[in-house]
Amino acid sequence: MTKTKARVVVAMSGGVDSSVAAALLEQQGYEVIGMMMRLWSEPGKEAYNRCCTPDAMALARRVAAKLSIPFYAVNAQDYFHDTVVDYFVDGYSRGLTPNPCVVCNRQVRWEFLLNRALSFGAAFMATGHYARVDCVEPPGEYILSRAVDRTKDQSYVLHVLGQQQLAHALFPLGGYTKVEVRQLARDFDLPVADRADSQDLCFLGNGDYRDFLARNAPEVSNPGPIFSSSGERLGEHRGLAFYTIGQRKGLGIAAPHPLYVLDKNRSRNALIVGPSDELGTSELTAAQVNWTSGRPPAATIRAQVMIRYKAHLVNALVTPQGLEGVHVRFDEPLRDITPGQAAVFYQDERVLGGGIIQE
């Protein structure tokens, strides 16, 4: 087939979504190049990294061969470690619950790999994310929106994109449901049609993040006291990193009513727990805020906010504070506002931006 459209690099993973994304673009007449990043794996656990094992790489290579597109592996091991893994470990050691996928999208996919794609003469980079990007004219602004398939919508982790990135971004799956994508994979006869969806963080393999931290950041195994909100000592925790706000299980305290993690007090290395009615606040502040339009709104806006991946959207007033901060006041208190996670702001379909929830 003669290629009539621009060159596009597809970030492939050997999974169903990125494979179908590549197939769709190829069918639409783009000159498609597949690239797959080799990301960091814990030494000795390379075979378990869920998205860049040698097996996954071989599968992506087979998909590329099936589509007759070139395919290249890109070594991003050190870069991924220094940006994403360090961020993850550092966040936990500071008592936060970081979301490394957000950082990966900001610095690895949409900076490192996008630069690689552009230097290969590509006009676009595509991923298998479920999200949509459109250009509205005038004023020629790129709009990031939620995917048609709400159960798969991944616009949350893409809130880090600005106009520079969106101008080069293609999300071919944004208009499809997952069921349709699996059918497309079968229609294209891709060898990945029945592969299971990936879960969890890629570099944890099949393991638990607590075990990973214990191996890679032993300093987080720093036991301390558990207090009630009134200051009564109830027991001992294993290290603040191993608990998240709103967590009920695994506290190891016998109490007449269920206890939840209310707060982490880093200066005293203390975990504060209490009954469910003490859980919840109506506001948060976020930092490192990105606005997809490139500029913060001029004044307080009403928006819907997602405080962790796949959480329900909740109504709130969002007030910009400087270029990179916001204050959010929710209409109703929320039980699980977790420092380190991203708060992402939406208006209907559109992703306005988001930032990292502060303590």
Place this chain on the structure above:
Amino acid sequence: MVMQRKIYLDYAATTPVDPRVFAAMKPYFSELFGNPSSVHTFGQQAEAALESARESVAGCLNCQPKEVIFTSCGSESDNLALRGAAMSARKNRGANHLLISPVEHHAVSHTARQLAEWYDFELEYLPVDESGMVSPADVADMLRPDTAVVSVIHANNEIGTVNPIAAIGSLCRERGVPLHTDSVQGAAHLSIDVSALKVDLLSLGAHKFYGPKGVGVLYVREGTRLLPAQTGGGQEFGLRAGTSNIPYIVGLAEAFRLAQEERQGRENYLLPLRDRIIGRVLEEVPDARLTGHPNQRLPNHTSFVFSGVDGNALLAMLDVAGYACSSGSACKTGDPEPSEVLTAIGLPRSWGLGSLRVTLGVRTTPDEVDSFLDILRDTITRVRRLN
């Protein structure tokens, strides 16, 4: 967007089958399909093809037909030579010492390591100079009465350096130690006269000299004792059992005959192109070094390292631009490490990761070479900017 023409500059990896070779092979698939071990006419025809191929190869090697063993590839030949000679020397004369260069193909070095790790052979590596060349004086120093076998690569696949095999061969013969050389990379372009080279074992693989993949030769000098690699029907003088792959053996023989007959013409054509690449790269690309020997190297072979370059990214970018090259550090899974060869010649990691091998063939045109050189400098600049 116009589809670009693709230019192949990786003839050291493999070569296309020469149409004359393919024509010679064709009758032996469906017409002359017999098993050479059979008594009947079909078998006799196949046996005739097998033995005339053996005679042809022996003629090119300047040896006796019974010294030519057909195998499935160069790697199998290397395996049979090393393992077979080591095991046999241990049994016959209690020899327990292996001496190889540090720039061997993995088919040799991994076999030697297996012999050391599983069978308790003592493995020693010869030194090499910065061009990857073995010195006969070092062989003389390190040879021992209990050396089972010496293996020194004839022409290196990664850096193209041609070793002084005849001088090493004389030394080994004086001391009564068998010498193996891996000529898989060299056979397309070097004279392979085993009596001049004074070797006891020599490996060939057809696909490097415009023959088919999946067939090779091991030359075994008369009197050299080997433990057979594969036992069974006694084919190949008992050294390599299995029904002979007649069409591929016929193809190997024809390709090797053509390579040796046309050797001077091919060399005359390729040498100026090779030297044009070496000259322009070293002149035009900053922080570039030639790897391997400047003139004791294969006439179709150029190889370089560039500091601060991701060799994988360079190959990918060249491929997108329409040029197929190779590297001593690239890895299909994106986990690059400098090769053992590049490490053995003393290159630091920052240079070793940025290697490029450009190898030419009979189909390469001067225009292709020039158009490649015209884009190489800018491509390397762009790759350097990625870091």
